[in-house]
Amino acid sequence: MHTIEQLDDGRAVYLNGKRINVAEVPIFRKTLALNNQYYDLQRTHSAVHTYQENGKNYDIAFKVPRTVDDLRQKHQAYQEIAQSNSGMLGRTPDFLNTGMAVLAERADFLGHNQYADFADNARNYAKWVKANDIFISHALQNPQLNRQRAINAIPSGYAGVHTVERNQDGIFVSGAKMVNTMAPIADDLLIFNPPELLLEPGDTSYAVAFATPLNNPGVKIICRKLLDHPGYTTADYPLSNLLDEIDAYIIFDHAFIPWSKVFVDNNVEMSNRFFIDSGMFIHTSHQDEVRGITKLELATSLAIRVAHVLGLDGFLGVQEKLGRLTANLELIKGTITRSEDQGHLDQFGIYTPSLQALQAVRSTLPSYYDQALRVTQHLAAGSMVGTPGYAEFDGDNATILKQALTTDRATATERTRLLNLAFDLTSAGFGQRQLMYEYYHGGNPMRIRSQHYQHADLTAGNHMLDSLLAEHVD
Ligand SMILES: Cc1cc2nc3c(=O)[nH]c(=O)nc-3n(C[C@H](O)[C@H](O)[C@H](O)COP(=O)(O)OP(=O)(O)OC[C@H]3O[C@@H](n4cnc5c(N)ncnc54)[C@H](O)[C@@H]3O)c2cc1C
Secondary structure, three states: OOOHHHHHHOOEEEEEEEEEEEHHHHHHHHHHHHHHHHHHHHHOOOOHEEEEEEOOOHHHHHHHHHHHHHHHHHOOOOOOEEHHHOOOOOOOOHHHHHHHHHHHHHHHHHHHHOOOEEHHHHHHHHHHHHHOOOOOEEOOOOOOOOOOOOOHHHHOOOEEEEEEEEEOOOOEEEEEEEEEEOHHHHHEEEEEOOOOOOOHHHHHHOOOOOEOOOOOOOOEEEEOOOOOOOOOOOOOOOOOOOOOOEEEEEEEEEEEEEHHHHHOOOOHHHHHHHHHOHHHHHHHHHHHHHHHHHHHHHHHHHHHHHHHHOOOOOHHHHHHHHHHHHHHHHHHHHHHHHHHOOOOOOOOOEOOOOOHHHHHHHHHHHHHHHHHHHHHHHHHHHHHHHHOOHHHOOOOHHHHHHHOOOOOOHHHHHHHHHHHHHHHHHOOOHHHHHHHHHHHOOOOOOOOOHHHHHHHHOOHHHHHHHHHOOOOOO
């Protein structure tokens, strides 16, 4: 665990056109404090959040799951971590750490070249992350410069990250990655290519996977605009003034990566296989979807609370809308449980959740989340946008506002706080970024659905069809 001051380590972070020290940005400080709940829970709820290996305690995310109970324990830990930030931090350390657990076991396929044993590098990296409980962020997605062209056909040099030089000590890389969530406040950065937009044979120099500290002198972290509202308190913006899971565009400028941190070098096939064959994709998906439920539960509860406080919950039409949301939540919870119950032992003896069940959640949760936000907006719209700033309750109009806005269901200030939360989650920039996150962070839902149908096991359905379509003599 690091403090925000320790992040003044030479990393080149840019915000609003200036190079900054992240410790001087209040919302980064608050976000890191929430992120560090991951470490605090290892102390305060060690029975769930830690396990022992060779006499040492590690976070449960690092445990290689061997049974369904291992996955269930991890589920509980992911859920508690997510609850500590209301499901709003997608990339807490447990996300990639659960990937590290399986990378170490499955790394053999990475092979070697004349300078390095990539399989050993991956194993050593995973061991180092585990021993030091490093907070890794990752960037796989290449910039959307022209998706209809191969990376090597885009001349700018920033269509991905590519090797520009190599020697016996390591490689030098240049280029860019499109989005890296949490990069300004993480320790380390893992770079690889996405499995859904495969590299082509001519993309060889872009076919890399490696890790680097974020203070590598060749790395620039360029933050998007902040989403908080200085001058207002968390009574007005309960989420946007509490945290910002900052996203950044990452530039590499002749950055040196020693061979020991390289996992794929100039190898299109390995680059395309890296995320899936390492096991990282499916195990990080499990963490990811458990966190997703937590956020969906918050959004569902918010809609119901708004309906109650505004005196709308007695109407059948409103109850029907809320019932859709609670049913959606139940379906998602059930499908995550199914992913665990229907898991299997892979060839390395790792208990692996069902990909079809997890992909069903991935493809559906974004629209369920969107639905929960829309219901809240539709129930609260007028009240939500007409809510006075919280400071009014200390101003000239305090007495009249308290009288005017107090109901049999909530005091004026309770009602205002609730409606401010509803606005923040459904309508403010913060909430819109969270919605985008749900939609896209796990990959393009279009591709997820396409893959889902291609892998569906419809043996029983096809059997019925065949029997109905067989030629019968009546
Ligand atoms: C809030 C947020 C945080 C993120 N954090 C990270 C992170 O930390 N690390 C990281 O690596 N990535 C991150 N991402 C990026 C994420 O992985 C990608 O946005 C996501 O995988 C979608 O890929 P894309 O943006 O390249 O979209 P594309 O795949 O380019 O698709 C964009 C749209 O273009 C159309 N399209 C594209 N290709 C085709 C095609 N072949 N056929 C038909 N239509 C097509 C589709 O309509 C699609 O909706 C983040 C994204 C968001 C929104």
